[in-house]
Structures are given as structure tokens and as C-alpha cells.
Amino acid sequence: MKKSRVKQLCAVALAATLGLSVLAGCGSKTSDNKSAATGTDKQELMFNLGSDPKTLDPGLNQSVDGSIVIVNAFEGLYKLDDKNKAVPGQAEKCDVSADGLTYTFHLKKDLKWSNGDPVKASDFEYAWKRVINPETASEYSFQMMYIKGAQEYNTGKGTADQVGIKATDDSTLVVTLAAPCAYFLDLTATPTYMPLDQKIVEANKDWATDAKTLVSNGPFKFTDYKIKDQIVLEKNDNYEAKDDVKLSKVTMKLVTEPTSAWASYKSGQFDMVYDVPTSEKAAAIADKSATVFPELGNAYIDFNVSDKQVDPEAAKALKNPKFRQALSMAIDRQSIIDNVLKAKQVAAHSFVPEGIIGPDGKDFENKKYFDPKGNVDEAKKLLAEAGYPDGKGLPQITLLFNPEGGNADVMQPIQDMWKKIGVNVELQTQEWKVFQDTRTAKNYQIARDAWGADYADPMTFLDLFVSTSPQNNAGYNNPVYDTLISSAKKEADATKRYEMLHQAEDMLMADMPIISLWYSNRTHGVKDYVKGIRKDMLGNIFFTNAYIQGKK
Incomplete structure (x- = not known):
């Protein structure tokens, strides 16, 4: 790890x-x-x-x-x-x-x-x-x-x-x-x-x-x-x-x-408790009844872009990159952190989180792929380009998540942000154990997800999305991406390997089978x-x- x-x-x-x-x-x-x-x-x-x-x-x-x-x-x-x-x-x-x-x-x-x-x-x-x-x-x-x-x-x-x-x-x-x-x-x-x-x-x-x-x-x-x-x-x-x-x-x-x-x-x-309720975090951190621990991880949302779709109309929308980009652009991540999470998270602007140091002594993170605060006007433009101006013609789409850990507190404002551009999604919950199986089986449309590093290297995040990965909950399948990741795993030159991984993240962020939300930390009561x-x-x-x- x-x-x-x-x-x-x-x-x-x-x-x-x-x-x-x-x-x-x-x-x-x-x-x-x-x-x-x-x-x-x-x-x-x-x-x-x-x-x-x-x-x-x-x-x-x-x-x-x-x-x-x-x-x-x-x-x-x-x-x-x-x-x-x-x-x-x-x-x-x-x-x-x-x-x-x-x-x-x-x-x-x-x-x-x-x-x-x-x-x-x-x-x-x-x-x-x-x-x-x-x-x-x-x-x-x-x-x-x-x-x-x-x-x-x-x-x-x-x-x-x-x-x-x-x-x-x-x-x-x-x-x-x-x-x-x-x-x-x-x-x-x-x-x-x-x-x-x-x-x-x-x-x-x-x-x-x-x-x-x-x-x-x-x-x-x-x-x-x-x-x-x-x-x-x-x-x-x-x-x-x-x-x-x-x-x-x-x-x-x-x-x-x-x-x-x-x-x-x-x-x-x-x-000691693992979870501190979202509404209690700010006060608990202030009075030191809770402690914020840094983690190398991220929170994100999966789009089911696989062929395992029950509703063909929903599948058509979910497989449209412009639609996915519109939903990403509609989210004000900083607002969620400031007003909901309140625990010093960092708003995401990439998939690989900050904190991994490369062979050049610099952070692997080298660019901002999107504005963490979002842009409603740009989101509406992307939605129209996807063929759904103001959300017209969209089928019913469901956002699935597990309720443990206060996830509803986050999903509700995201639902509201999407509504502002005309995209109405239904929120649905499943118990954690059931939710994991549902997500793995790709029996969903949009779902909450998160990943914590197994080791301190960009590969622990980027190889999630090779087509054969059991952790590829989005069902993303891009042969060029697969080849890049495979080549990077075999590359002995650290600088060349990082160049390949940067190319892979560029591709992932362009295709956007996931919406990166924030880089993780965790507040525990101790x-x-x-x-x-x-x-x-x-x-x-x-x-x-x-x-x-x-x-x-």
C-alpha cells in the first residue's frame, strides 16, 4: 500500500x-x-x-x-x-x-x-x-x-x-x-x-x-x-x-x-468513533473532540458507461461525454466543502489527488482539468451540445448511494445543482454491503464512489479504469488508455512512466466516466x-x- x-x-x-x-x-x-x-x-x-x-x-x-x-x-x-x-x-x-x-x-x-x-x-x-x-x-x-x-x-x-x-x-x-x-x-x-x-x-x-x-x-x-x-x-x-x-x-x-x-x-x-456527523464536524474540530486526518484519496461519482444498461434512453445520455461533462461543470465543489462537509477537504480539479511527489520532486498533479467551483452557464452549454437543452428529452435518471457516513448530506446539494441546469435526478439509497455488489455488477445509472490509495503512486488511482479492472465500477473501456497504463507499469524510467500516466489522466478527464469531487481526509472522534x-x-x-x- x-x-x-x-x-x-x-x-x-x-x-x-x-x-x-x-x-x-x-x-x-x-x-x-x-x-x-x-x-x-x-x-x-x-x-x-x-x-x-x-x-x-x-x-x-x-x-x-x-x-x-x-x-x-x-x-x-x-x-x-x-x-x-x-x-x-x-x-x-x-x-x-x-x-x-x-x-x-x-x-x-x-x-x-x-x-x-x-x-x-x-x-x-x-x-x-x-x-x-x-x-x-x-x-x-x-x-x-x-x-x-x-x-x-x-x-x-x-x-x-x-x-x-x-x-x-x-x-x-x-x-x-x-x-x-x-x-x-x-x-x-x-x-x-x-x-x-x-x-x-x-x-x-x-x-x-x-x-x-x-x-x-x-x-x-x-x-x-x-x-x-x-x-x-x-x-x-x-x-x-x-x-x-x-x-x-x-x-x-x-x-x-x-x-x-x-x-x-x-x-x-x-x-473513539470512525464517523462524525456532518452537522457536528465544525464544532467538534474546534473543541478538539474530533481530529482531522489527512488521507491520500478522493471522492467521486461514477457514470455507468458500460453495456450493462436496462434503460436504452438513459444509456444514451450516460454514454454521451458532453452530458457527463455538463453534470461535472454544474457542481460547485467548494460550496459543498464550505457549507456541508466543513472538514478542510480540498476541492478536486483532477482525478489523481494532490500529494504524490514525482521523480522531479514536484507533485504529480500538473494541471487543473476543470474549475472546482463549476460554471452553470458552461454546464448548460454542454448539456445543449449533448442534445438535451435545459434537460429537455432526458429520461429519468437515478443517483445511487449508501446512506452511511452522511452521504445524503452531499448528494442532496448535488441533486439541487443539477436541477439548476434542467437535469432532474432521483436519489436512491442502498445499505453498504448491497450497494457494493450493485455498483460492481453495474446495475445502476449514476453512483457515489470513493478511492483511497493502496500505495503512494498515481498508478493506484489510474489503473482503476483499465477495462479489465474489477474496481472499474464505471465500466470505462478505452483500448488506448489500457495500453498506456500497461506500458507505464513496465516502464523502468521514472520520468517516462510519469509522462505516460499524465497522458492517461488527460484521457480519463476528457472522456470523464467519473466526476471527481474532492480530495479526501477523514474526521474521527478520538x-x-x-x-x-x-x-x-x-x-x-x-x-x-x-x-x-x-x-x-
Whole structure:
């Protein structure tokens, strides 16, 4: 998910900005950690995660909520430190060949699963090949396509034995890439690359829904999981760095309604909440009952431009670039940020967000593709050019979104802005789990979407829209775009690679299968007695070094 290894892609300044810890007072000092471990405070944290994760299977997960759980229970070969740098996790070290194609990982000694089974190199080989296996149908399999033979196996043109992943003994994993990848070590820190205890997974079809079979190798282990109620993690005494873990228990509640969860937080029932209601953010940030965390991500709207359309008239409009551009131009993003979100987001003017530093030391963002404040007159002009002057002749179109996280507060003003140019859309909601499936199946017309980086490189955003990407919810299909992205993945020259990626974004913004809205951050409610929480730029929250100090 991040990026240090063969080449450093992000500047130290970016890491310092995005690697954030909530350390009130002097909580970052070792002496404070010791007092937390030996003091009178009960080392149990009650956290409202909010949405119920669709899955806790690392190889199938594709959402931030699931990732937050997974990164606290599992650990990959590498992990990210507090500067978002990839450092050894379950691996002791990694040797990289001179040509950048072969990675030899050496595991630490005496690693164990939470059930006491030994963690072996073959657990990584099994888990990674399981993601690639087409029968697994992992929507994150695209993150494995850097590995030699993975594309062929995933598309039925090769076998598992031909994939460049091999455990040569219990402590050595040799990985061969199809082409050099500057951020491969970062990828090994992501949930998709987490290991699995093969005998547990193969013996239990529904292993990821039961705490008894959710065997993990990270700082915490699962002790309870009740869907739509709670996920309970307790300190994993089999974790190799268990002495760094101060909390004895993290209870993640799944209260989906932010207002209800916030009321519980204010009354002291929660120590931390993931979502702060939109109407409460400004005041909460001001009185420091909530904290704004930077993230490398964006919020956007998908147009269904695929052939999977039920209404041919709606499909005709949605596939018209002028129509899509008109709707984008009609949105005043800054107004939404100032009057609705109120949490210091940055209005988007591109798809790749600000904050990714290129080989020239400059931000990848190099142009403004549109005015973030919009332009109603220009939007009306584009709509007329699309064949729908003042919206005349348009069929009924529906904007679909999940209600969790206060999304209705944003979609309603967007609906009003579109109405000003004559485009009337109906708002419709679906529960998060259902919504994800609906969007993936492209059984919608227009839908809310968002993406958080998996690693600090423009590719994590731009390869979403290749025609074969499982995350291409818009159904965008442009062979020239596909070729550009494929070529960029193989290009060793960093400057040339960035030139290709700029061309790809130019193409994406011209075709506009999506409307980019704002660059993300996230406001969490965190009590001042909760110390040592770490939030990375990808949106993950780590409880490994967290502790309670001074709770009344």
C-alpha cells in the first residue's frame, strides 16, 4: 500500500504530513508507554467502526472498513512505519536482484498464528495464489498482476505452478515479477498480500465469519464477531512483537448511524468513533473532540458507461461525454466543502489527488482539468451540445448511494445543482454491503464512489479504469488508455512512466466516466485519553501502539 523499497516515490514531506499519530500531551515518549502498560487505566478501547465490513477475508476485502480490522489482526511480509515507509513485518529482510525482478523474503524465526500453528513461507504462497486463482473471484486480484505468471493464471491461460511465487523452505519465499515494480514492497504490506493458515481456510468454507476460525498472525486476535453488532480483538500473545502491544482489547462496534454513534461517544460509551456527523464536524474540530486526518484519496461519482444498461434512453445520455461533462461543470465543489462537509477537504480539479511527489520532486498533479467551483452557464452549454437543452428529452435518471457516513448530506446539494441546469435526478439509497455488489455488477445509472490509495503512486488511482479492472465500477473501456497504463507499469524510467500516466489522466478527464469531487481526509472522534493511535495515508487505523491514559 505504500512505497519505499527499490525507489522512493514520495518525499519525506509527504510522509511527515500523512503519517499521523494521535499523541496528546507527551504520549509518544517511551516512559508514557510504560506507565500506560503498568498504570491503573484499563487497557480496553471501545471504537465504533460504523459500517459492517462486507468481508474480513484479506484476499477478498476491498473496503477501508474491512482493511482497518484486517491490518490490526494480520501482518504481511512488510508493514508501514509511522512515516509510511515499508519496513520488515513478518519478514526479517528481503534481497532484491539487480534487475529488480526477483525478491527473496526471509521470514523471522518462530512466527506463530494466533492458534499456535507456525507461520511458514508456504502460508504466503498459498494466500497469494488463492487471490490470483480465478475461482476465488477476488476483486483485488489486480494487485497481484505484477507477479510473473499471475495474469495468465488469473485469466485461465496458465497454471498456479507457473506463477512466480515459491516457498523454497519454511522461512524463504522467492517472488519473481513480470517487470520491475518500484512499489512492490509497499504492496506486501496491504491486506491482499496477508498470509492465511491454509489448513484452517480449507477446512472451513465460512472461516472468515467466525471468530473461532479467523486465525490471524498480527498484533490482535479475534475473540468475537457478531455481524451487524461487533468485532472484538484481543492482544495476540503469539505475535512476535507482542511486547509493543499495550491494549488488551479493542471492541469495534458496528453502529451504522453516525448521529446515534456520536451521541454515544459524547456520553462516554465510545472512546473513539470512525464517523462524525456532518452537522457536528465544525464544532467538534474546534473543541478538539474530533481530529482531522489527512488521507491520500478522493471522492467521486461514477457514470455507468458500460453495456450493462436496462434503460436504452438513459444509456444514451450516460454514454454521451458532453452530458457527463455538463453534470461535472454544474457542481460547485467548494460550496459543498464550505457549507456541508466543513472538514478542510480540498476541492478536486483532477482525478489523481494532490500529494504524490514525482521523480522531479514536484507533485504529480500538473494541471487543473476543470474549475472546482463549476460554471452553470458552461454546464448548460454542454448539456445543449449533448442534445438535451435545459434537460429537455432526458429520461429519468437515478443517483445511487449508501446512506452511511452522511452521504445524503452531499448528494442532496448535488441533486439541487443539477436541477439548476434542467437535469432532474432521483436519489436512491442502498445499505453498504448491497450497494457494493450493485455498483460492481453495474446495475445502476449514476453512483457515489470513493478511492483511497493502496500505495503512494498515481498508478493506484489510474489503473482503476483499465477495462479489465474489477474496481472499474464505471465500466470505462478505452483500448488506448489500457495500453498506456500497461506500458507505464513496465516502464523502468521514472520520468517516462510519469509522462505516460499524465497522458492517461488527460484521457480519463476528457472522456470523464467519473466526476471527481474532492480530495479526501477523514474526521474521527478520538478522546484525549486515547494515546498512540496511528492513521496512515491510506485510511488504515492502527491500534498496535495505542493505549489508554488518564481516562476518568
